[in-house]
Amino acid sequence: MNKKTYLNFLILASMAIILALIPVIVRRDYILSIFINIFLFAYLSQSWNLLGGYTGYLSLGHTVFFGIGAYTSSLLFFHFGLTPWIGMLIGAVLSGLMGLFVGFLSFRYQLRGIFFAMITLAFGVIYRVIFTNSMSLGGAQGILIPLQKPSFWIYQFEGKFGYYYIGLAMLVVILIITIFLEHSKFGYNLLALKGNENAAEALGINTRRSKLGATVLSTFLTAFAGTYYAQYLSYISPETVFNLNLSIEIVLVSIVGGMGTIFGPTLGAFLLTPFSELTRSLLGDKAMGLHVVLYGIILIIFCLVLPNGIIPSIRLSKRSRSMKDA
Amino acid sequence: MAIGLTIIYGVLKVVNFAHGEFLMLAMFAAFFGYRLLGIDPYFLAFLTLPLFFLLGIVIQKFLIQPTLEKGEEHIQILLTMGLAWVLQNIVLFLCGPDYRTLQLPYTDTTLKLANVYLSVPKIIACSGAALFTLFIHLLFKKTRFGKAIRAAAQEPWGAYLVGINVKRIYYISFAMGIICVAIAGFLIIPFFYTAPMVGAQFTLIAFVVVVLGGLGSFTGAFVCGFLVGIVEALGGALLPGSYQELIVFSFFVLVLLFKPSGIFANR
Numbered sequence: 001m002n003k004k005t006y007l008n009f010l011i012l013a014s015m016a017i018i019l020a021l022i023p024v025i026v027r028r029d030y031i032l033s034i035f036i037n038i039f040l041f042a043y044l045s046q047s048w049n050l051l052g053g054y055t056g057y058l059s060l061g062h063t064v065f066f067g068i069g070a071y072t073s074s075l076l077f078f079h080f081g082l083t084p085w086i087g088m089l090i091g092a093v094l095s096g097l098m099g100l101f102v103g104f105l106s107f108r109y110q111l112r113g114i115f116f117a118m119i120t121l122a123f124g125v126i127y128r129v130i131f132t133n134s135m136s137l138g139g140a141q142g143i144l145i146p147l148q149k150p151s152f153w154i155y156q157f158e159g160k161f162g163y164y165y166i167g168l169a170m171l172v173v174i175l176i177i178t179i180f181l182e183h184s185k186f187g188y189n190l191l192a193l194k195g196n197e198n199a200a201e202a203l204g205i206n207t208r209r210s211k212l213g214a215t216v217l218s219t220f221l222t223a224f225a226g227t228y229y230a231q232y233l234s235y236i237s238p239e240t241v242f243n244l245n246l247s248i249e250i251v252l253v254s255i256v257g258g259m260g261t262i263f264g265p266t267l268g269a270f271l272l273t274p275f276s277e278l279t280r281s282l283l284g285d286k287a288m289g290l291h292v293v294l295y296g297i298i299l300i301i302f303c304l305v306l307p308n309g310i311i312p313s314i315r316l317s318k319r320s321r322s323m324k325d326a
Numbered sequence: 327m328a329i330g331l332t333i334i335y336g337v338l339k340v341v342n343f344a345h346g347e348f349l350m351l352a353m354f355a356a357f358f359g360y361r362l363l364g365i366d367p368y369f370l371a372f373l374t375l376p377l378f379f380l381l382g383i384v385i386q387k388f389l390i391q392p393t394l395e396k397g398e399e400h401i402q403i404l405l406t407m408g409l410a411w412v413l414q415n416i417v418l419f420l421c422g423p424d425y426r427t428l429q430l431p432y433t434d435t436t437l438k439l440a441n442v443y444l445s446v447p448k449i450i451a452c453s454g455a456a457l458f459t460l461f462i463h464l465l466f467k468k469t470r471f472g473k474a475i476r477a478a479a480q481e482p483w484g485a486y487l488v489g490i491n492v493k494r495i496y497y498i499s500f501a502m503g504i505i506c507v508a509i510a511g512f513l514i515i516p517f518f519y520t521a522p523m524v525g526a527q528f529t530l531i532a533f534v535v536v537v538l539g540g541l542g543s544f545t546g547a548f549v550c551g552f553l554v555g556i557v558e559a560l561g562g563a564l565l566p567g568s569y570q571e572l573i574v575f576s577f578f579v580l581v582l583l584f585k586p587s588g589i590f591a592n593r
Contacts, residue, residue, distance in 0.1 A: 109583045118533065119582045292412075293411070304392055
């Protein structure tokens with residue numbers, strides 16, 4: 001471990017402590033639900049970032065894996081009463097396998113750039129269609145998860161506290177994974193192939209295996225968020241979990257914060273989610289659609305002004321300043 | 327048959343996720359043009375084309391061009407997505423989420439050919455699309471201007487060096503793309519409903535068609551437009567629910583894997 005790793009852990013620890021204290025001070029459910037949304041998006045974007053941010057392979061179909069997680073645990077609980085904790089693990093394994101499948105196909109046939117984005121997008125649509133049309137999977141109406149006496153064992157809680165701390169814990173875990181990844185040989189391999197795939201290959205990096213590893217890791221982790229979402233809302237439907245806009249929002253959050261950085265996606269979620277909640281509550285009932293217009297405008301402005309995201313831009317300006325000094 | 331509209335993708339190098347939204351705009355323009363002013367959609371198409379051309383140039387100049395210079399694909403995807411959201415929701419805000427259909431005097435007229443009844447507006451849409459494809463094809467292959475566009479598309483630096491104003495070519499190409507999609511909107515409005523969210527489904531199908539046809543090939547796009555239309559119609563007739571989408575997209579995945587340059591690629 002070097003100095004930088006310690007610094008990252010220090011940031012993470014202080015962030016975790018502050019966030020852990022918030023529910024003690026603020027007890028309003030509305031505020032907590034905003035934080036839960038932030039955690040969900042931060043977690044999703046962090047896991048997307050492991051693939052998209054570190055390898056540069058832009059997936060527009062991460063809802064596939066989110067949905068697999070949500071559906072696996074919910075169906076197992078609905079039909080067999082299996083606790084979502086175990087269902088979550090099964091879902092993650094299935095999702096990882098699906099990731100392996102998609103990744104294997106795409107990398108076997110050397111899809112890059114826009115073609116990889118397209119194929120993930122296509123898988124997103126295919127999954128939505130399948131789940132909308134199969135009655136045995138709940139059909140278009142989705143699944144209503146049966147509510148029982150709240151307990152930890154069945155992943156149901158009274159009020160928001162339980163979900164708040166689980167969301168926070170998930171976020172912390174994925175940040176730890178990201179920190180370790182960034183300073184591991186595997187992480188360096190990914191960054192190398194993002195920079196120039198042929199050069200990385202020439203240096204002896206097995207790029208296909210590295211990309212597959214990143215895909216499986218990312219998709220495996222994404223599924224946990226699906227279960228979390230399903231248990232929190234206790235309702236899932238193909239329209240909500242396989243939604244194309246959700247896929248894009250995951251990408252957007254990472255880009256705003258900074259792709260391929262440790263804290264970028266989390267930062268993005270902390271900025272964007274409250275913004276979208278706020279505008280929705282202010283404008284949502286009076287002027288339909290206007291809050292999405294604002295969101296879209298922000299997206300456009302970011303693409304034009306800060307295409308690299310916040311964190312890399314800060315780093316760049318620092319570097320150029322220190323170069324001027326020297 | 328309305329999928330002939332996707333010819334235009336050949337012109338654009340940028341993957342435009344807001345494409346369907348322009349279709350939606352055109353359909354709304356046609357709808358209100360007829361309802362409020364009583365102007366026939368086919369006639370209105372000619373009136374508003376300069377407007378769409380202008381819109382295309384403005385968007386290309388202020389939004390797309392700056393990202394082209396930075397040269398990152400994902401930024402263009404996100405930018406056009408953002409544009410799609412903005413356009414969708416402005417219309418949603420102004421007009422509400424309702425589905426609207428336009429009843430024209432000739433909506434239900436049919437033509438009897440041998441034993442088959444064909445709807446007149448659909449015939450017009452189909453032949454309109456074919457004519458327009460031919461027009462674009464000739465424009466690109468036979469005129470000096472078309473040559474310049476092809477040069478700029480193939481090798482921007484080289485084109486720039488021999489004195490072609492590449493930026494202007496980009497503006498015009500993008501605006502032409504918008505015009506193509508607007509025309510498609512006017513052509514299908516007599517028999518297709520419109521709603522603020524209608525664009526998205528067309529954008530997706532359009533992508534399928536364009537990739538199948540080979541990015542940048544007009545004939546490919548046109549032929550595959552028909553192909554996808556037929557596959558969809560057959561799938562809709564043979565399979566329950568919305569499974570036809572499944573077939574189209576599975577086909578799409580296979581083509582992406584085995585022949586990402588498209589079925590009709592020239593290379």
